[in-house]
Amino acid sequence: xxxxxxxxxxxxxxxxxxxxxxxxxxxxxxxxxxxxxxxxxxxxxxxxxxxxxxxxxxxxxxxxxxxxxxxxxxxxxxxxxxxxxxxxxxxxxxxxxxxxxxxxxxxxxxxxxxxxxxxxxxxxxxxxxxxxxxxxxxxxxxxxxxxxxxxxxxxxxxxxxxxxxxxxxxxxxxxxxxxxxxxxxxxxxxxxxxxxxxxxxxxxxxxxxxxxxxxxxxxxxxxxxxxxxxxxxxxxxxxxxxxxxxxxxxxxxxxxxxxxxxxxxxxxxxxxxxxxxx
Amino acid sequence: xxxxxxxxxxxxxxxxxxxxxxxxxxxxxxxxxxxxxxxxxxxxxxxxxxxxxxxxxxxxxxxxxxxxxxxxxxxxxxxxxxxxxxxxxxxxxxxxxxxxxxxxxxxxxxxxxxxxxxxxxxxxxxxxxxxxxxxxxxxxxxxxxxxxxxxxxxxxxxxxxxxxxxxxxxxxxxxxxxxxxxxxxxxxxxxxxxxxxxxxxxxxxxxxxxxxxxxxxxxxxxxxxxxxxxxxxxxxxxxxxxxxxxxxxxxxxxxxxxxxxxxxxxxxxxxxxxxxxx
Numbered sequence: 001x002x003x004x005x006x007x008x009x010x011x012x013x014x015x016x017x018x019x020x021x022x023x024x025x026x027x028x029x030x031x032x033x034x035x036x037x038x039x040x041x042x043x044x045x046x047x048x049x050x051x052x053x054x055x056x057x058x059x060x061x062x063x064x065x066x067x068x069x070x071x072x073x074x075x076x077x078x079x080x081x082x083x084x085x086x087x088x089x090x091x092x093x094x095x096x097x098x099x100x101x102x103x104x105x106x107x108x109x110x111x112x113x114x115x116x117x118x119x120x121x122x123x124x125x126x127x128x129x130x131x132x133x134x135x136x137x138x139x140x141x142x143x144x145x146x147x148x149x150x151x152x153x154x155x156x157x158x159x160x161x162x163x164x165x166x167x168x169x170x171x172x173x174x175x176x177x178x179x180x181x182x183x184x185x186x187x188x189x190x191x192x193x194x195x196x197x198x199x200x201x202x203x204x205x206x207x208x209x210x211x212x213x214x215x216x217x218x219x220x221x222x223x224x225x226x227x228x229x230x231x232x233x234x235x236x237x238x239x240x241x242x243x244x245x246x247x248x249x250x251x252x253x254x255x256x257x258x259x260x261x262x263x264x265x266x267x268x269x270x271x272x273x274x275x276x277x278x
Numbered sequence: 279x280x281x282x283x284x285x286x287x288x289x290x291x292x293x294x295x296x297x298x299x300x301x302x303x304x305x306x307x308x309x310x311x312x313x314x315x316x317x318x319x320x321x322x323x324x325x326x327x328x329x330x331x332x333x334x335x336x337x338x339x340x341x342x343x344x345x346x347x348x349x350x351x352x353x354x355x356x357x358x359x360x361x362x363x364x365x366x367x368x369x370x371x372x373x374x375x376x377x378x379x380x381x382x383x384x385x386x387x388x389x390x391x392x393x394x395x396x397x398x399x400x401x402x403x404x405x406x407x408x409x410x411x412x413x414x415x416x417x418x419x420x421x422x423x424x425x426x427x428x429x430x431x432x433x434x435x436x437x438x439x440x441x442x443x444x445x446x447x448x449x450x451x452x453x454x455x456x457x458x459x460x461x462x463x464x465x466x467x468x469x470x471x472x473x474x475x476x477x478x479x480x481x482x483x484x485x486x487x488x489x490x491x492x493x494x495x496x497x498x499x500x501x502x503x504x505x506x507x508x509x510x511x512x513x514x515x516x517x518x519x520x521x522x523x524x525x526x527x528x529x530x531x532x533x534x535x536x537x538x539x540x541x542x543x544x545x546x547x548x549x550x551x552x553x554x555x556x
Contacts, residue, residue, distance in 0.1 A: 040290030
């Protein structure tokens with residue numbers, strides 16, 4: 001069997017996947033894009049040698065990225081997704097009937113096109129009339145906007161390389177100014193096992209900008225470190241509280257997962273004091 | 279850099295670790311025993327090609343294996359550990375002042391000796407006067423015992439090969455008969471991501487034997503599937519409730535982790551109905 005060895009400079013374990021077929025390989029203006037087929041995970045999207053998504057387990061990531069803020073917000077109508085060219089986050093957002101408009105801001109058009117071809121179950125929402133695609137840098141999109149967006153979701157590659165601009169105090173300020181008074185924001189923030197210091201940095205930067213900040217986690221087998229974190233912020237409402245009934249169809253997210261996903265207070269405090277000894 | 283590729287027939291991702299040094303390699307009557315040194319995880323114990331423990335992250339496993347039942351039990355005095363030749367579970371059990379006697383039942387004496395030599399931070403409790411080592415099959419140890427043990431902990435290799443005898447209805451019956459009326463039992467039960475059906479089987483078998491059964495989880499980066507489960511059973515008391523103050527020194531386990539670790543009820547129900555779609 002042919003093997004794909006992941007190239008993640010920040011992971012102390014290297015993951016190897018069986019490759020049934022290499023379905024696609026190209027180089028965009030931003031990154032190397034590859035699609036392989038694996039007997040267990042199905043089709044896998046790989047950017048610059050790092051696994052982004054697999055058909056089998058993408059729902060853990062997309063559901064948890066999107067539905068926590070979408071259920072904590074009382075009435076999310078206008079949403080922006082920055083990154084997420086595969087379309088998975090868009091698909092989850094469109095499950096909420098309240099949504100009237102989704103700005104889909106992806107810097108790399110090639111990722112959208114590859115996803116449309118190979119991952120129709122991810123990209124199925126992209127053609128929805130409520131979605132407006134803008135192929136541009138997310139940091140530019142939020143710069144100088146009026147506060148007219150209810151929820152902003154950052155669905156980027158890892159916090160290295162060109163995605164770095166989406167994790168600065170400057171960017172968080174623009175995000176805040178783009179949100180309504182009840183607005184919410186969420187971004188991935190790497191692994192609690194392997195990237196504690198990065199998480200603390202992101203949380204500290206967000207705390208300087210947003211009134212309420214929280215950290216929640218899920219387990220994802222195909223991301224290095226597995227114990228994956230999301231950093232969320234809110235202008236007004238507590239992120240732990242569910243404000244609308246979860247009537248949507250999900251495989252993992254639920255009201256009880258919403259509650260249990262947040263880092264317990266004492267553990268969070270230890271993390272922020274850099275006293276988690278692992 | 280030399281690489282070690284894990285050989286786990288039940289894992290759809292193969293893990294590879296950098297090897298700084300191979301410190302030990304031998305064959306016991308039961309398995310191949312290897313110790314390597316990795317730049318991130320420190321020394322690693324590998325049995326039959328599968329990573330058992332690493333110096334850096336063993337505490338997630340040992341603390342969660344031991345401290346949930348040890349804190350749910352009102353007064354654990356007599357404890358038995360089946361397996362766990364490295365000594366990590368013993369070390370954690372001895373942190374509880376109530377403990378008067380620990381039966382340490384390890385089938386493979388070579389694992390104890392290798393651990394004493396290479397993992398002194400794991401095996402430090404083995405020489406304690408309260409510990410009685412018996413090199414024998416755990417299934418034999420519990421057979422025909424009077425109900426005189428407060429807590430029984432199974433710390434075995436994966437549920438394949440010779441550890442299989444520790445996951446049968448027969449074995450669970452002997453465990454029950456070995457426990458006092460307030461007794462508790464805990465065993466590893468593989469990954470919620472990769473081995474759902476195995477978990478359901480273990481839970482079903484335990485439910486036929488014990489009055490109270492529960493499932494809880496933790497994340498462990500070096501175990502395939504990462505989202506690791508423990509199956510616990512109790513003769514009388516609810517396992518979720520902490521009955522003694524957690525005064526002991528731990529890196530991960532805490533009262534709030536004790537509460538959050540249990541599978542939420544609706545998710546547990548879905549699991550047992552085999553409706554978790556992943």
